[in-house]
Amino acid sequence: MELGWLLLPLLACLILTGMHAWLGIHILSRGVIFVDLALAQIAALGAMTGILFGIEPGTTLSYVFALGFTLVGALVFSLTRFEKSKIPQEAIIGIVYAVAGALGIVVTAGTPDIHAVEKVRHILMGRSIVWVSGAVVLKTSLVYGGVALVHYLFRKPFLLVSTRPEEARERGMNLRFWDFLFYTTFGVVITSSVQIAGVLLVFCFLIVPAVFGAMWAEKISTRLFLGWGLGTLASMIGLLLSYELPSGPVIVVVFGGLLLSSGMVKLLLSGRRKAQITGGAGLIVGLSLLVLLFASRFHAAAESEENTGSRTGTAGEGVQGTPSHKAVPHEDLSLRHMERELLSSDSSRREKALEVLRAHPNPKLLPALHKALQREDDPDLRIHIAEEGMRMRDRAFVGEVVQLIGKTEMPFFREEAIHLLKRFVELPPELTRAEDLDASRLASWWKKAGKQLVWDPKKHRFASPGN
Amino acid sequence: MKDKARVSLLLAWAVLGLVGLGMGQQVPRPKLRVVATLPVLADLARQVGGDHVQVVSLGKGQEDPHYVTPTPSLMQAVRRADLFIEVGMSLEMWAVNVLDGAGNKRVRRESKGHVYASEGIPVLEVPVSMTRAKGDLHPNGNPHLWVDPVRLGLMARNIEKGMERVRPSEARWFQEGYVAFQKRLDLAIYGPELVKLLGGKVLNRLALSGKLQSFLKRKYKGKPLSARLGGFLKLAAPLRGRKILFYHQNWIYFSTRFGLEVRGFVEDKPGITPSASHKLKLMEQIKAEKIKVLGTATWNDDSVPNALARETGIQVVPLPAMVGATKDAPDSISMIRALITRLLNGYSKG
Incomplete structure (x- = not known):
């Protein structure tokens, strides 16, 4: 197995780990576990609202919309941290999540452009890490770099506000301001990270390393390093295991497995007998699950979780009925246009042009018509062309029909050509007597008598003056 | 002595024979690596390219074509591909991500190794006016072309041209493959x-x-x-003029081809679960117009259709809207046959 494909997704995972492990520590101590889901939902709502104003998803303007909404979300979250309230902030977050999601559906129910809506869901809710391109990795690392700089410069106030808000308040810090700044930077990160990794994976990058760190260490810096280590490990194992499987979900499962094993090890080390037994048993179960996962990697790829509840399609109560070719516009009878249509490579356009020609005969088009007949490979259209030619009294087309009768393979069109000839040409009785016209006798008749044929306006046919 | 001569003669003959055999077998060229977004395109590519091509489909038959499950192995296939085929018309919106992510210059959009199977094919449901006054209708028309057997041939033609473009040395082979497929298709459609x-x-x-x-x-x-x-058109003749409801607007080419009269859709707006009022309206309509059959794609949510069936007795017919969606649709031609047969069965029960 070549490993070249791993490079970009792994790089993306490492960048995600780097940023999210840090933010996760804050999120965990603030106890706002699901705030990233709510912010992602709000960003999607922003982009969907953009569609109402005719803004294509995926454009910069759409991103601005998404960010703008995220800012509003940040404001809401910074204003809803109450001291000793009966209402935990998780409740607010859950409500915002549900309402933003529902609003997205309601808002877009009015737009017929379902594609744009799907695109938003696609971009903001559920892309896959294996689709990441070099440009996106670069862009994301620039955005994260900016956020990381802010967080590095203000790491002390940020940590204080997240971990010990009472102390921060006593010191006279403006909690609302710092909360707003935190959620704003957090929102910026989430809006871009969900775009490359999808909500499931981003949630894991955020929370699991922080939980792992808190499990084993007290000091923030130690927790951070532990988190980075776990994130890197899970990304690598997950990507390697996922060759035939959807990568994002596999990494999530690996995160879960690693955290579970770590919990069991913690129990084993606890020194209490009962806990040790539980831990040991759990570890065995966990390991065998991992082995199972590894084995399944060699089986057919499983369905992805990213793929649930998906159905939709085209918009359009559009016109039903005849196919809408780029048809000959009704009134354009100019020589140049008609020539082009008669010689078009699209047979339906040629057909249409012949119909127009029938309604508006124009002998100036005869040379084009001859050329069209030479090129035509549709036996039905050949007959049409010859018919229009004879209708415009061009004797040469009689010869063309004679030739067609000789060479047409399809029996039906041979017969049609014979009908046509009989309709437009007065044939000598010895030729028409037989049931089927004999092609070679017909050809020799044309050679002999063809030049004498003239249009007889009374009979509306070509006839030899002698007859 | 005589024996020895005979043996050596035999040997010489055998050696010559082997050499001859070796010369007859041309050095095998590496197969053209084709990646198609959807199984139906993959099937067409196989039909046209025969054993000169190696085809991978990104989507699966049971999947909604608007979505696909990406795995690194699929990305790898795109990375190595000589030819990439998609329907286009904004159907596979994920395709651009795949192409960007794979970074394979040979198959990027607008390059030689990229095929829009829908190119130049007459389409339906193009918005009448291109002003966006009525909202943002899709400007390119309905992209679900492959449920019309006639358009299948046009798509195969586009794919053949693409193969010829990237492997001009094998043009004859691809042309013959296309002509043979078109012939099979024509016979299947018209008899x-x-x-x-x-x-x-x-x-x-x-x-x-x-x-x-x-x-x-x-x-x-x-x-x-x-x-x-003969063929499909004769088989489907009893469907002509019959009223039908569909779940989603992906059947227009099929219903136009076989003369089904589409009376409405379960989805009020594409992609959105119907509102209660729409459901009531549908129930009234089914009763008033005596509509017998409701066609759904196998991946559509069946809760609303089943509710309609319980309350009005309408027959819900799950249809393979993609090659490989059901067992009776292993390839494109049998997919069309399965669609017709299933609908005929639905009407005979309804």
Whole structure:
């Protein structure tokens, strides 16, 4: 197995780990576990609202919309941290999540452009890490770099506000301001990270390393390093295991497995007998699950979780009925246009042009018509062309029909050509007597008598003056 | 002595034979690596390219074509591909991500190794006016072309051209593969008699311009041509003029081809679960118009159709809207047959 494909997704995972492990520590101590889901939902709502104003998803303007909404979300979250309230902030977050999601559906129910809506869901809710391109990795690392700089410069106030808000308040810090700044930077990160990794994976990058760190260490810096280590490990194992499987979900499962094993090890080390037994048993179960996962990697790829509840399609109560070719516009009878249509490579356009020609005969088009007949490979259209030619009294087309009768393979069109000839040409009785016209006798008749044929306006046919 | 001579003669003969065999077998060229977004495109590519191509489909038959499950192995296939085929018309919106992510310059959009299978094919449901006054209708028309057998041939033609473009040395092979497939398709659609009398080219043109039915009223040897109709069109003749509901607007090409009268959709707006009022409206409509059949794609949510069936007795017919969606649709031609047969069964029960 070549490993070249791993490079970009792994790089993306490492960048995600780097940023999210840090933010996760804050999120965990603030106890706002699901705030990233709510912010992602709000960003999607922003982009969907953009569609109402005719803004294509995926454009910069759409991103601005998404960010703008995220800012509003940040404001809401910074204003809803109450001291000793009966209402935990998780409740607010859950409500915002549900309402933003529902609003997205309601808002877009009015737009017929379902594609744009799907695109938003696609971009903001559920892309896959294996689709990441070099440009996106670069862009994301620039955005994260900016956020990381802010967080590095203000790491002390940020940590204080997240971990010990009472102390921060006593010191006279403006909690609302710092909360707003935190959620704003957090929102910026989430809006871009969900775009490359999808909500499931981003949630894991955020929370699991922080939980792992808190499990084993007290000091923030130690927790951070532990988190980075776990994130890197899970990304690598997950990507390697996922060759035939959807990568994002596999990494999530690996995160879960690693955290579970770590919990069991913690129990084993606890020194209490009962806990040790539980831990040991759990570890065995966990390991065998991992082995199972590894084995399944060699089986057919499983369905992805990213793929649930998906159905939709085209918009359009559009016109039903005849196919809408780029048809000959009704009134354009100019020589140049008609020539082009008669010689078009699209047979339906040629057909249409012949119909127009029938309604508006124009002998100036005869040379084009001859050329069209030479090129035509549709036996039905050949007959049409010859018919229009004879209708415009061009004797040469009689010869063309004679030739067609000789060479047409399809029996039906041979017969049609014979009908046509009989309709437009007065044939000598010895030729028409037989049931089927004999092609070679017909050809020799044309050679002999063809030049004498003239249009007889009374009979509306070509006839030899002698007859 | 004599024996020795005989043996050496035999040996020489054997060696010559082997050499001859070796010369007859050309050095095998590496197969053209084709990646298609959807199983139906993959099937067409296989039909055209035969054993000169190696085809991978990104989507699966049971999946909604608007979505696909990406795995690194699929990305790898795109990375190595010589030819990438998608329907286009904004159907596979994920395709651009795949192409960006794979970074394979040979198959990028607008490059030689990229095919839009829908190119140049007449489409339906193009918004009448391109001003966006009525909202943002999709400007390119309905992209679910492959449920029309006639358009399948056009798509195969586009794919053949793409193969020829990237492997001009094997142009003959691809052309022959296409011609053979088109022939099979023509026979399957119109039956042998009409194909012999009129040729597939004419029939397909007439079918696409909607003039086939009136054309077939013309007489040949005393009988109207329609009496000689065979294939899918004959099989589906009982469907002509029958009323039907569909779940989603992805059947327009099928219903136009076989003359089904589409009375409405379960989805009020594409992609959105119907509102209660829409459901009530549908129930009234089903009763008033005596609509017998509701066609759904296998991946559509079946809760609303089943509720409608319980309350009105309408037959819900799950249809393979993609090659590989059901067992009776392993390839594109049998997919069309399965669609017709399932609907016929639905009407005979309803």
